[in-house]
Amino acid sequence: MRITRTTLCAALVAFGGALGVAAPAAAQTTLNVVTAGDQNMVDYVNNFLGPRFEKQNPGVKVRAVGTGPGDAGSQKIYEKLSAQQKAGAASWDTDVAVVHQRGAATMVKENLLASYRNDVAAGKLVSRDSAKNALGQNVDGYVIPMFHSQIAFAYNPAVVKSPPRSFGELAEWVKKNPKQFGYNGVKGGMSGVGFVMGWVAANSGMAEQLERGPYDPSKKAVIDKSLASLKEFNQYVVLTPGNAGTLDMLNRGEIAMGPVWVDMFYTWVADGKMPPNVKLGLPRPGMPGQPMYYVVPAKAANAQLARKFVDFAASPEIQAEGIVKRFNWYPGIDAQYVKAKMDEKSWNKLFVDIPPDALATYGRPFPLSEYFTDILESYERVVMK
Amino acid sequence: MNQRSWAGLALAAPALAIVVVFFAGPLAMSAILAFRGRDGGFTTAHFEKAFELYSTDLLFSAAIVVLSTAAIAVVAIAIAGYLTLGEHPRTQAILRWLYRWPLFIPFIVTAQVMRTFLAKNGMLNHVLIGGGLIDPLQAQSMLDWRGIVVAFVWKQAPFVTLLLAGAMAAIDRQHIEAARNLGAGRLRVLFEIVLPQARRTLMVGLVLSFVTMLSVLSVPMMINPNSPTMLTVDIAYRINSHGDYAVANALCLMSLALASVGAWFYVREAARKAERG
Numbered sequence: 157m158r159i160t161r162t163t164l165c166a167a168l169v170a171f172g173g174a175l176g177v178a179a180p181a182a183a184q185t186t187l188n189v190v191t192a193g194d195q196n197m198v199d200y201v202n203n204f205l206g207p208r209f210e211k212q213n214p215g216v217k218v219r220a221v222g223t224g225p226g227d228a229g230s231q232k233i234y235e236k237l238s239a240q241q242k243a244g245a246a247s248w249d250t251d252v253a254v255v256h257q258r259g260a261a262t263m264v265k266e267n268l269l270a271s272y273r274n275d276v277a278a279g280k281l282v283s284r285d286s287a288k289n290a291l292g293q294n295v296d297g298y299v300i301p302m303f304h305s306q307i308a309f310a311y312n313p314a315v316v317k318s319p320p321r322s323f324g325e326l327a328e329w330v331k332k333n334p335k336q337f338g339y340n341g342v343k344g345g346m347s348g349v350g351f352v353m354g355w356v357a358a359n360s361g362m363a364e365q366l367e368r369g370p371y372d373p374s375k376k377a378v379i380d381k382s383l384a385s386l387k388e389f390n391q392y393v394v395l396t397p398g399n400a401g402t403l404d405m406l407n408r409g410e411i412a413m414g415p416v417w418v419d420m421f422y423t424w425v426a427d428g429k430m431p432p433n434v435k436l437g438l439p440r441p442g443m444p445g446q447p448m449y450y451v452v453p454a455k456a457a458n459a460q461l462a463r464k465f466v467d468f469a470a471s472p473e474i475q476a477e478g479i480v481k482r483f484n485w486y487p488g489i490d491a492q493y494v495k496a497k498m499d500e501k502s503w504n505k506l507f508v509d510i511p512p513d514a515l516a517t518y519g520r521p522f523p524l525s526e527y528f529t530d531i532l533e534s535y536e537r538v539v540m541k
Numbered sequence: 542m543n544q545r546s547w548a549g550l551a552l553a554a555p556a557l558a559i560v561v562v563f564f565a566g567p568l569a570m571s572a573i574l575a576f577r578g579r580d581g582g583f584t585t586a587h588f589e590k591a592f593e594l595y596s597t598d599l600l601f602s603a604a605i606v607v608l609s610t611a612a613i614a615v616v617a618i619a620i621a622g623y624l625t626l627g628e629h630p631r632t633q634a635i636l637r638w639l640y641r642w643p644l645f646i647p648f649i650v651t652a653q654v655m656r657t658f659l660a661k662n663g664m665l666n667h668v669l670i671g672g673g674l675i676d677p678l679q680a681q682s683m684l685d686w687r688g689i690v691v692a693f694v695w696k697q698a699p700f701v702t703l704l705l706a707g708a709m710a711a712i713d714r715q716h717i718e719a720a721r722n723l724g725a726g727r728l729r730v731l732f733e734i735v736l737p738q739a740r741r742t743l744m745v746g747l748v749l750s751f752v753t754m755l756s757v758l759s760v761p762m763m764i765n766p767n768s769p770t771m772l773t774v775d776i777a778y779r780i781n782s783h784g785d786y787a788v789a790n791a792l793c794l795m796s797l798a799l800a801s802v803g804a805w806f807y808v809r810e811a812a813r814k815a816e817r818g
Binding site: 226 | 661767774
C-alpha cells in the first residue's frame with residue numbers, strides 16, 4: 157500500500173511539474189479551476205464564468221477540469237491536494253476548486269486550504285450558516301458558497317389539493333392516497349437520501365444533534381427506531397428508479413408527489429419535461445440541501461488571481477445572471493444582494509413556491525457525516541428487510 | 542518437457558500474462574481485501590455485513606438471471622426453430638432481418654427505452670388501452686423485476702438465437718427431411734431431431750448470457766426501484782456512497798460464485814467438445 161501511495165505522489169508531482177513548465181511557455185497565466193459535480197459545473201466555468209473573467213483580465217486563460225459527480229468528485233480533488241502536500245511541493249497546480257461539504261470539511265481539517273474569505277469583497281456578502289459550518293466542521297473563512305441547492309417536495313396541485321405540510325401529515329396522507337407518493341430509496345441518488353435524512357430528523361427527536369453533533373454511536377438504536385416507521389410508510393408509496401425517475405413519474409402523472417432537487421425540477425420545467433402547474437413545498441421540520449463551495453488551496457500557484465476569480469464569481473451580478481437565472485440554483489451569497497441585480501420575473505420564478513423565509517427555516521443542512529453513514533446503513537438494515 | 546511443449550508455452554505466454562495481470566491479479570486482490578480488517582488482520586466481518594444487508598439482493602439477482610435465461614432459451618428456440626423449419630420464405634426473411642436489431646443496442650439504451658415503454662402511463666399500456674385490451678385502471682407499471690427480465694430477454698435473446706440458428710443451419714438437412722417424410726410434425730422435428738443436435742451451442746449461448754446479465758449495472762439501476770435490487774447496484778452503491786471497498790469486494794466474490802456456476806457448465810461443455818476433437 158505504501159509503495160503505491162509513494163508512486164502515486166511521485167507521479168502526481170511529475171505531472172504537476174510538467175504543467176508548471178508548460179504554463180509559462182504560453183506567455184499568459186492559466187488559472188486552473190477544478191470542479192467536482194456534474195458536467196454542468198464544467199460547462200458553467202468554461203462557457204459562462206471563464207469568458208467573462210478572461211475579458212476583464214487580458215492575458216489570463218481560465219481552464220476548467222471536472223472530477224465527476226458527488227462526494228467522489230470532491231474526494232479526487234482532496235487526494236490530489238493531499239499528495240502535493242505530502243510531497244512538499246512549493247506550489248500546487250490547482251488555483252480554485254469547487255467542492256462539496258464533505259470534501260471541504262476534510263480539506264480544512266488537513267490544512268489544505270487558504271483562509272481567504274476576508275480577503276475578498278464578496279466574502280462579506282455571505283450569510284448562510286453553511287458558509288461557517290460544513291457537516292460539523294468549522295470552515296469559517298475557508299469557503300464561499302457558489303450556490304445552494306435544496307431538496308423539496310414536488311406535487312401536482314390538480315391531484316393534491318392541500319399538500320401535507322409536515323412529515324407527520326405526509327404519513328397520514330399516504331395512507332389515504334396509497335401509491336401517490338414516490339421517492340427513490342437511498343441507492344438511486346441524493347433526493348431519496350435527503351428524504352430519508354429528513355424523515356429521521358423529523359421522527360427521531362434528535363434533529364439538532366444530527367446537524368450539530370456531538371456524534372454519539374449509541375444513537376444508532378434511536379435511528380433504527382425512527383426508521384421502523386418508514387418501513388410501514390414504504391408500503392403506501394412507490395419506490396422510483398433514481399432522481400430523474402421521480403421526476404419522470406411525476407411528469408407522466410403516475411405519482412402525485414415526491415422529493416426532488418429544486419434546480420433539477422426547474423430545469424425540467426424550463427425544458428418542457430414537467431407540467432408547469434406542478435408546485436414545490438418544504439415540509440416541516442425541514443429537508444436537507446447543500447451548497448458547493450469555492451475554495452483556494454493553501455499553496456495555489458496563482459493565489460492572488462484565484463481570489464480575484466472567486467470574488468468575481470461570487471459577485472451579485474454573476475450570481476444573479478449565472479447561478480439563479482441560467483442554472484436555477486439558489487444563490488451562494490445572501491439573497492438580498494442578488495435580488496437587487498435581477499428582474500422581478502426571473503427572481504420570482506425561483507421563489508414562487510418556496511419563499512426565502514421558508515427556505516431559511518426549513519432548508520436544513522445534511523447530518524454530520526458519521527450520522528449520515530449510520531442512517532444509510534440503518535435504512536438498509538431496518539427498512540429494506 | 543520436450544522442445545515442442547516449450548514452444549507452445551512461449552506462444553501462449555503473452556495471453557497467459559494478460560490473464561494473470563488483468564484478471565487473476567485483481568481477482569486475488571479483491572479476495573484478499575474482502576477478508577482484510579482495518580487492522581490488517583483476517584476478518585469475516587465484511588461478509589457478515591454483506592449477508593446481513595444484501596442476502597435478499599443475492600437471491601433476487603440469482604432469480605432474475607435464472608428466469609431471464611430460461612425465457613431467452615424459449616425465445617431463441619422459437620425463432621431459430623422457425624428460421625430452420627419454417628415454410629414461408631418471406632416471413633422467414635423478415636424475421637431473420639428483424640430479430641438481430643437488439644444485438645447492436647447497448648444495455649443502457651435498452652434500459653432507457655424500456656423506462657418509457659413499460660411505465661404505468663407508458664407506450665405499452667397506451668397501446669393496450671387504445672386497443673381495448675385493458676381498462677385504464679388495470680394499467681400497471683412494469684418497472685420492477687419484470688422490467689429487468691423484459692430488458693434482459695429483449696437484449697440477449699437475439700444473441701443466443703444467432704448462435705443457435707447457425708448451429709441449426711449446419712445440421713444435415715437429410716435428417717430433417719427424413720423425419721418429415723416419415724410423418725413427424727414440425728414441432729416434433731424441432732425437439733427430437735434438430736434441438737438435440739444443436740443443444741451444445743444453445744448451452745454455450747445461454748451460459749454466456751447468464752454471466753453477461755449478472756454483470757449488468759445500468760438495467761437494474763435505471764428500471765428497478767432498487768429495493769430489492771441486483772448485486773451490481775449494491776456494489777456500485779458501497780463504493781460511490783460509502784467508499785467501502787471491503788464490503789464491495791465481498792459482494793463481488795458472491796457475484797463471482799454465482800457466475801462460476803455458469804462457468805462450470807461452460808468448461809464442462811468445452812472439455813467434452815475438445816475430447817471429441
